[in-house]
Amino acid sequence: MKAPPDAVVIGAGHNGLVAANVLADAGWSVLVLEAEPEPGGSVRSAELIEPGFVNDRFSAFYPLGAASPVFRALALDIPWRHGPLVLAHPSGDGSCPVISRDVDETAASLGVDGERWHELMRAWGRAEPAVLRGMTTPFPQLRAAFELGLEPSALRLLRPGFRGEHARRLLLGNALHTDIPPHSPLGRAFGLLLAAFGQQHGFPCIEGGAGRLTGALVARAVGRGIEIRCGERVERLARVRARRAVLAAVDAWTLARLLGRAPRTIPDPATLKVDWTLDGPVPWLAENARRAPVVHLGGERAFTIFGQYSLADPTRMPAGKEVAWAYSHLLPDAGAIEDAIERLAPGFRSLIRGRHVTRLPPGRVNGGTMRLHNQLVFRGHFGRAETGVPGVYLASSSAHPGGGVHGAPGWIAARTALAHAARDSALRRRREPGAASFTSSST
Numbered sequence: 001m002k003a004p005p006d007a008v009v010i011g012a013g014h015n016g017l018v019a020a021n022v023l024a025d026a027g028w029s030v031l032v033l034e035a036e037p038e039p040g041g042s043v044r045s046a047e048l049i050e051p052g053f054v055n056d057r058f059s060a061f062y063p064l065g066a067a068s069p070v071f072r073a074l075a076l077d078i079p080w081r082h083g084p085l086v087l088a089h090p091s092g093d094g095s096c097p098v099i100s101r102d103v104d105e106t107a108a109s110l111g112v113d114g115e116r117w118h119e120l121m122r123a124w125g126r127a128e129p130a131v132l133r134g135m136t137t138p139f140p141q142l143r144a145a146f147e148l149g150l151e152p153s154a155l156r157l158l159r160p161g162f163r164g165e166h167a168r169r170l171l172l173g174n175a176l177h178t179d180i181p182p183h184s185p186l187g188r189a190f191g192l193l194l195a196a197f198g199q200q201h202g203f204p205c206i207e208g209g210a211g212r213l214t215g216a217l218v219a220r221a222v223g224r225g226i227e228i229r230c231g232e233r234v235e236r237l238a239r240v241r242a243r244r245a246v247l248a249a250v251d252a253w254t255l256a257r258l259l260g261r262a263p264r265t266i267p268d269p270a271t272l273k274v275d276w277t278l279d280g281p282v283p284w285l286a287e288n289a290r291r292a293p294v295v296h297l298g299g300e301r302a303f304t305i306f307g308q309y310s311l312a313d314p315t316r317m318p319a320g321k322e323v324a325w326a327y328s329h330l331l332p333d334a335g336a337i338e339d340a341i342e343r344l345a346p347g348f349r350s351l352i353r354g355r356h357v358t359r360l361p362p363g364r365v366n367g368g369t370m371r372l373h374n375q376l377v378f379r380g381h382f383g384r385a386e387t388g389v390p391g392v393y394l395a396s397s398s399a400h401p402g403g404g405v406h407g408a409p410g411w412i413a414a415r416t417a418l419a420h421a422a423r424d425s426a427l428r429r430r431r432e433p434g435a436a437s438f439t440s441s442s443t
């Protein structure tokens with residue numbers, strides 16, 4: 001009988017693949033089990049509607065990916081592509097504040113809050129290293145919090161103090177993008193955090209499709225001897241055998257089922273996503289919206305995120321055509337989403353060649369809502385990789401730092417497993433000098 005691997009990773013999304021790579025870099029043998037026919041999870045692309053037009057099936061634009069210390073540490077060659085602007089938030093009154101990688105251009109679109117934006121981005125430049133360090137270390141981030149506490153200007157990020165409607169709209173859209181109530185302190189902080197990442201790193205897509213990131217992780221894994229088996233669904237954790245650890249790159253509710261536990265929270269809400277192929281660029285009334293690959297539409301009652309690719313990656317569609325998508329937690333159907341776009345881009349519907357509608361189940365986007373009742377202590381184990389079962393670790397967006405394509409939950413889970421294995425090995429050596437190497441089975 002073949003000996004079990006050192007580690008089994010359940011789930012070949014980007015977090016699972018990151019975890020597998022980190023373990024293999026440490027010399028562990030690793031088996032990855034994926035229920036779907038192909039790896040990638042939410043990071044996949046395909047000619048979803050018609051040949052010659054490449055759609056990202058789920059996630060698409062990656063401000064956290066471009067900033068990710070994890071992807072840099074793994075030395076991944078990711079072909080990031082940016083548009084002329086980062087993000088736009090048009091309104092029916094013709095105004096359209098933007099985020100640009102040129103801080104002066106962003107500030108100019110914010111009117112009376114332009115100088116305030118400059119102040120905030122100077123503060124962000126001093127705070128970002130600690131924030132990124134906090135993203136890649138287990139919760140609680142005491143060192144990162146200490147470093148931020150030493151930087152008084154970082155407190156400005158918690159109190160933006162915007163006076164004008166344009167800056168407030170930009171902040172509201174970014175808070176809603178993270179699915180946190182925008183008028184709460186947490187919502188304002190996360191809204192500004194996402195906006196700051198956009199200012200510093202953009203909201204890039206990946207040339208040729210999001211699946212190229214998955215391809216890079218898979219190629220790196222295979223090159224290090226990792227075995228990836230697709231079409232193998234794990235129903236019970238007791239049937240998974242590993243010498244050292246099992247890392248579950250699945251949401252917290254799936255892990256609870258695998259462990260025979262009742263989940264503590266509800267993974268709300270469901271998400272409606274619509275993909276289109278178009279006969280030309282979207283005819284936005286606001287000129288700035290014609291320059292931004294990511295467009296925020298509406299407010300708290302009907303917020304929608306819209307993406308258009310030709311501005312950043314024209315390799316995805318024939319010349320003169322367009323690939324686009326939108327998703328919303330709030331609008332009921334594709335018709336309502338298209339109505340919202342048509343009001344700000346008259347003629348949009350006449351450009352539609354084809355559409356693909358997906359209703360993603362609860363918990364599929366970012367591991368469920370980012371609202372407080374579904375985070376950290378409320379989700380169990382303080383958002384940490386440890387599950388309470390020795391040798392079993394949570395490596396998905398259900399653990400800190402949560403949703404987004406940055407690889408940090410997989411990185412943290414793998415490093416935690418390695419640290420625990422090293423600690424246990426050292427304890428055994430002290431207790432049993434000269435003993436043989438340790439093996440175990442995770443159940």
